[in-house]
Amino acid sequence: MGKNLIQQRRGKGNPRYRSPSHRFPGLATYDNIPKGATSGIVTKIIDAPGKTLPLAEVDYNGTKVLHLPNQGISVGQTISMSSAEEGNIVTLKEIPEGTRIYNIELTPGDGGRLCRSSGTFAVVVAREEKKVVVLMPSKKKKEIPADCRATVGTTAGAGRIDKPFMKAGNKYHAMKALGKFTAKTSATNKNAVQHPFGGKNFGKHKTVSRNRPPGRKVGSLAPRRTGKK
Template sequence: APARSPSMSAETVSGVAPTRLHEPGRGAPLVYIKLDQENGYYAAAPEGVYIDQEISIGSEAAARVGNVLPLGFIPESTMVCNLELRPGDGGKIAKSSGSFATVVAHRGDKTTVKLPSKRNVQLSNDCRATIGIVAGGGRTEKPFMKAGERHHLKRAKGQIYPIAHGVKMTAASHPHGGGRHRRPGKSTTVSRHAPPGKKVGLIAARNSGKKKRERGS
């Protein structure tokens, strides 16, 4: 399900977070916010949001964890997540587990925000953000104790695991395989017109290796 803020409205609306759920391939937990009998939306769950908590969306909402406000109404030094780059885009920044941005200062119709990359940007005061830090921080610090665990993680993301290097294969399995040592034993640059099976390595590389240092540099 797409995790994004609802469509912009001139008035402040309220909803309830009746449930939290996990989506395969996504590190942060999701929370479903029910606005009325028919409307609702999914969002990345901020840390501290509990079941059946009331969530307010709009400029008159309190600066409380889970509420969604325009940047112009969020106090300075507040940590926010699911931040919009353009008003009404639903949120593009700080959506992964444990990530957040910080409101630095308000200047006119712009707000300076410190991104998770530590870079400062100026965004419109009408860009909305969710108060709080995305839940699931520290998820990547837990080590993988079994190769099968990493396999299931990669599979959920549509990635291939494990990937064997050609130099670790036999000579019959890969052009770089075989021999007593882990080295290709030949140039790894191949022609763009090489036949299938031989077209591995640096395909039609313009140059390879380290660049020569210019004199005086």
């Protein structure tokens, strides 16, 4: 009897494939900042399972909000919305050219979408009347509405990938904390009972019908065309 495929086990909802969201401290978004607030004070820096960098808890007159911290942040630091200084949150139209920014909104009010992982930043390269041109880490230039918010500086946790994992076990535990499954075995390396591509006979067709049953629906699903372009 054949074994369930990994997508079948994942769809069943096994705890191995679930993200441990009950351990996550919360969302780091601009939407939680109280309306009318002009500044806040960093009260503590907390570990954040599920993220590649810590989170900073900022107090806005009694309202605690989570933020993505900048490199070199400290407890007691003031986060302001009025000047384009390191760690402050301002709109793109207030940021001079050549400034590093992160946690950038794509549309005004979405809370921040770009450059949110550890050690990343984008650079403001040009400004127009209603648009700001930003150089992304991929070297791609992106036009963003000038009313979108961003944080000045570089995200904390730079240099995280400089230290190698050294052992597969370290990689496993790091990915488990992020809620990701790692060390996936290739389908062609499995036994025939475990996957349609498994077994010693290579060269199986990967194009399958849209109506294939679960357990056989793997490969290129109902492709419009096959072969090389």
